[in-house]
Amino acid sequence: MLSFLNPILLLGILGASIPIIIHLINKKKAVSHKFAAIDFILETNKRIYVKFKLRQLILLILRTSLLVFLAIALARPLIKNLGSGTAEKNIPTSNVIIIDDSYSMQYADRHESFFISAKTVAKRIVDTLTKDDDAVIIGCSGIALQVLPELDYDKKHILNSIELLQPGFVTTHIATALDTAVEVLTTAKSPVKRIFLLTDLTRNGWDPSWFKSGHEKLRRHVSKVHIIDISEGKTLKNIAITRVEPRLDILERNAEGQIKVTISNFSPVRAKDVLVQVLLDGKRVTQGFFNIDAYASESKEFFFTVEKGKDHTGWVEIAGDNLSADNKRYFTINTSHKLDTLLIDGDPKTNIYESETFYLEKALNPGREHVSPIKPVICSIQEVNNFAFADFNIVFLCNVETVPSEKIQELEKFVKEGGSVIFSLGNKVDAVYYNNALSALLPHRLHTTRTFSSDSPLSEEQPLHLKTSEPIHPVVRILSETQMHTLSSVKFYRMFYIDPTPLGNCKTVLSFSDDTPALIERQIERGKAVLFTSSIDRDWTDLPVKPFFLPLMQQLCRYVSGSMTEEVHKEILVNHGWQFPCPYDMNTIEITNPEGTQTIVQPRFIDNERSFEYNETTIPGIYAVTAGGKSHPQLPQKFPVNVNATESNLDKIDQKEISAFMGGTNLTITTSHTGEGPDVLLGEAKKTLWGSLLFLALCILLVESFVSRK
Amino acid sequence: MAENPFDPVTLSKIANMELRARLVVDGALSGIHKSPYKGSSIEFLEHKEYSPGNEIKHIDWKVLAKTDKYYVKQFEEETNLKCFVFLDTSGSMGYKSTGVSKFEYAATLAASLSYLLLKQSDLVGFVSFSDRVLQYIPPRSRLTHLHAILNVLAESKTTGKSNAGVILNEFIEKIGRRSLIIIISDFFDDTKKIVRQLKYFQFKKNEIILFQILDPYELTFPFETITFFESMEDDRRILADPKSIKNRYLSEINHFVETFKQSCFENQIDYWLINSSTPLDQALIKFLARRESSLRSIQKS
Known part of the structure; x- marks a missing residue:
């Protein structure tokens, strides 16, 4: 049974009338010429005229059938099986x-x-x-x-x-x-x-x-x-942005943004001069060209200046190709996070290397120019009266022997209003004093010190190591798997035992290898108090010289201050959930997707932690987070959602x-x-005819050219 | 490069037919000192008694001396030849491809021949015809007679079919013996009939010269595109593809020319095929040279 896929193209058969019309027009348009020797033409034409007419007729038939076959072939006829x-x-x-x-x-x-x-x-x-x-x-x-x-x-x-x-x-x-x-x-x-x-x-x-x-x-x-x-x-040919890795270097006056862009060429031919543009806050800040071999990827880094103290959103884009969905990749950069921390050194030394806060300060702000958003200020306990805690986000009490009573009250007020205090202990710490004077802030009452060293005659046992507690605390989550494993390599020679009964709403962040708590947090109204039961310098432990000390301390600061959001937000893929720990006093947030649709999100318990979870990341772009219509300091203002690059291949x-x-x-x-x-x-249709018809049309064309030249 | 003054196209630019004829003939004769047609000029007829008014120079003084009477010599002016020029003015003669039409060429040729003959004091008669006699000028020998012929030529228009056989038949009685009959035509006619008629003339010791004027396109058929060929003598129209019929056509026309030529040769009729693009002086020179040689051979025999 014959049917057509494009029956409308059968109208093309009307085109077969073209040769007929041309034939008629040509016949009409044939040049007239008066000729004397017409008898000889007549004599000749008697024989040839029939041949000529026949040839004209054959040509007409060939040309007409050529157009008919072409029209039928384009209408894609098929014989139904x-x-x-x-x-x-x-x-x-x-x-x-x-x-x-x-x-x-x-x-x-x-x-x-x-x-x-x-x-x-x-x-x-x-x-x-x-x-x-x-x-x-x-x-x-x-x-x-x-x-x-x-x-x-x-x-x-x-x-x-x-x-x-x-x-x-x-x-x-x-x-x-x-x-x-x-x-x-x-x-x-x-x-x-x-x-x-x-x-x-x-x-x-x-x-x-x-x-x-x-x-x-x-x-x-x-x-x-x-x-x-x-x-x-x-x-199929496609060029896609498969990865963008923004970084931020915060300098004294401004910040330098750096973005590593990976472009992949999923085509069988080399892609030349692919224009890549980086846009920040809607303005193009830099651009470059990529030459990428077939089925290969290439990465380049772009640099640009970022204004400090603001949340920035941007995207990287390439010129349009056949698949536009992967030609844009979004990112956010936050330069507004600045954590002012006061490090109260309870054991300052002339030689700064021996000071209690030396390693902590370096961890919180490594380098000079290349500073982190955490800004530490060091003072001794004698100088503490010169500082108001309210000017800081976090106060570290590092091996502090005593704190003036008025400062203790100020500290309690500071914590209740949202500030954080982190205690690290040492040889200057008197458990009785701490238990009496700082009980409103300590997560647990301090007990006695214990010393662990195989080398020391005083040793009772082998040094203790660190281990994570279950469930893994958000502070520790930042550590890579390797770093997690190396927690056990840390040696603790001395530590404070604590009273098992918590003084408030407490959570263990890290434990020692004997399951006694090493790092404990306590929620005090809007603020947090954290107790590290060993020293923060190298007197009692080798923790400060371990590679994960820096991320751990920085993350601890971010956590306690409620600023878990990093300067550069990790990208979230489409249809992957976005999660964020719920700040203490928050019940709902609004998330607005790139199309402007707002969703109210309420916190729920995920891994025993109150967190916000948002799963409606259905389209790529920048999603805005607000609380009561305003941005919240403890929440990221925006986060990027991008397509999964695997689909680009x-x-x-x-x-x-x-x-x-x-x-x-x-x-x-x-x-x-x-x-x-x-x-x-x-x-169901197995046999198509258009190939044969096109072949036939080609044959007709050849015959036609042969006949017309003869 | 200067134009050839005898080129038919160049000649056609000269409006005055006499001037054209003179140019052709004088140019052609510049290399020939003696006309093959030249014979005795004036022949004595009889004596007549002198009467006043007669020219004194014609008084025969010898007779006066013998008889003492005045007698005037009377002469009969006699020519070498009586010549009839037949010019075909049928429609087919009007064909013109690029240069001049066959008729224009033929008319110039007729004028040139007339002039040439009259210059030699021959009697020249002129007949223009198609399927009937259109104009007939009886033979005269005066040079002024040329004007009469030229006037007819100037007024002639090509029209109608050609029927030379019938025309010639009409002139069998009119043309006496020992005349020269020149027929200028394309002979797109019944040539067998023409030759048959010409045989009668030949029987009466007339000399016959046929000039067949054909256009170069008729001889080469250079057409390319499909063409409606229209007859110049009637309403016939034929659509033909020149490419496909060219060889056949050329074969046909060559066969026609050759057959006619052969037929003339067999009947000792002088036949000349002239391409209308050929310079007229060349045609005339060739013709005269050929005539001279043929007359010499006749005189020797």
Whole structure:
């Protein structure tokens, strides 16, 4: 049975009238010439005229048929293979149409994106369904569906659900979609159960591990799987920003931003002079060009000046290509965090290396110019009256023997109002004094000191080590896995035992190897008090010379001050949740997505910690965080959400591999071309005629040129 | 480069036909000192008694001396030749491809020949015809007679079909013996009939010269595009692809010319094929040279 994929192009047959018209016009336009020896022409023409007429007629037929064949070939005729399609006709079918809504489907190298094409194809498939067939449309985004979609007999509903489907910024998860489809079809009552998968066949969406068991489910519960390659079998080309790593160096007057940009070329040809622009607060601050080999990546660092004391948002972008979703990558830089800390040195020495606060100060603010946002100020206990605690965010009491009583009251008030105090102990510390004078601030009452050293005659046991407590405290989370392991390498020769009964709402941050607390925090109204039960210098431990001492101290400062947000926020990928510890006095925050949609987020307990969690990161961009409509110092003002770069790789999976994955499944893989009819899409048309017709047209063209030259 | 004054195109620019004829003939004769047609000039006819008014120079003084009577010599002015120039003015003669039309060429040729003959005091008659006689000027020998011929030539227009056979038939009685008959035409006609008629003339010891004037396009057929060929003598119209018929056409026309030429040769009719792009003086020189040699051969025999 002959049918056409582009029947509208059959109108091109009208073009066959062109040679006829030209023929008639030429006949009319033939030059008239009065000629005396016309009898000889007549004599000659008697024989040749017939030949001439015949040749003209042949040429006319050839030219007309050439146009007719061309028009028919362009209308893409095909002969329907009656054997494969009719078996399912008149039998009710249940259909799950999976539309790949990952962002690679936004690829558009023609007038419309793959996603739009997929929707068109899906509508055509729905059009072929009868009133006894039911169907459902599902996406491919990999988001676990809370409610299993239901099969529907109403074509209008199905077409409407196709219309409502929007392209996402997620990665492809064929396995999840197939899982859902199988689950839907398992409950279907129709004897024929079909899955239509409309995808661009990019490799990253196919999880081979699922098919190890999944193919069996498909074989058992699904009659037929139709995979329709929306990309028309083409090799896809894409250039993407796969990574941006901003850094911030805060200098005396301003800050220097640095961003490492990685551009990947997922194309079979070298990409030349790819323009990369870095925009900060909507203004271009720097740009550069990349030359990237085929299927390779290249990184470059860009530098720019950032105004201090502000939150900055920006993005890196490249010139548009066929897939625009990965041509932008967002980042935020926060230069407004400044933690003023007062380090009260209880054991100052002339030789500063021996001072109690030497290592702590270096950890909080390493280098001179290259300073961190933590600004430490050192003073002795004698000088403490010269400072008002309210001017600082954190006060360290490092091996302080006594504190003037009025300063103790000031300190208590300071903590209650949101400040933080961190106690580190030492040989100057008198447990009795501390327990009496500072009991309102200490997390636990101090007990006695114990000394551990195998070398010392005073030793009772081996030195203690550090270990994390469960659950892992946010302060410790910053440490890398290697650093976590090296916690056990720290030696503690002396420490204070504490009273097991906490004096308030306390949490252990770190413990010693004998499970006694090493670092404890106590929430006191809006502020925090932290007790480190050993010394902060090298008198009792080698902790200050360990590599993780610096991040640990800085993170501790950030934590206690409620400024866990870093200067450069880690990027969050689309559909990945954003979490942040809930400040003490906060109950709700508002998060506004890049499209301006605001969501109220309430804290909930995650790993025993009150935190905010936001999972509606469905689109890439900058998300704003506010509390009561205003920014909050203990919350990040903004955070970036970016697409997962794995989807940018448009390397395609081979059809043979898919067949191997789905071994035993009744599988059809077809390539969709624009305007293709449902028959082809369903894999029911096997024989196309346009190739033969085009060949025939070529032959006619050759014959025509031969005849016309003769 | 100076234009060839005998080139048909150049000649056609000279409006005065007499001037054209003189230019051609004088130029052609500049290298020939003796006309092959020159014979005796004035022949004595009879004596007549003198009466007043007669010219004294014509008194035969010898007779006066013998008889003492005045007798005047009467002479009959006699020419070498009586010549009839037949010019075809049928529609086909009006064909012109690039230079001059066949008729213009033929008219100049007729004028030149007339002038040449009259200059030699030959009697020249002129006939223009198509399928009928259009103009007939009886033979005269006065040089002023040329004007009459030239006037007819100037007024002639090409029209109608050619039917030389019938025309010649009409002149069988009018043309006596030992005349020179010159026919200038393209002979797109029934040549067999023409030759048959000419045989009658030949029988009466007339000498016949045929000038077949053909256009270069008729001889080469250089057309390229599909063309409607229209007859110049009637309403016939033929659509033809010149490329496809060219070889066939050339073969046909060559066959026609060769057959006619052969037929003339067999009947001892002088035949000249002239391409209308050929300079007229060359045509005339060749013609005269050929005539001279043929007359000599006749005189010797």
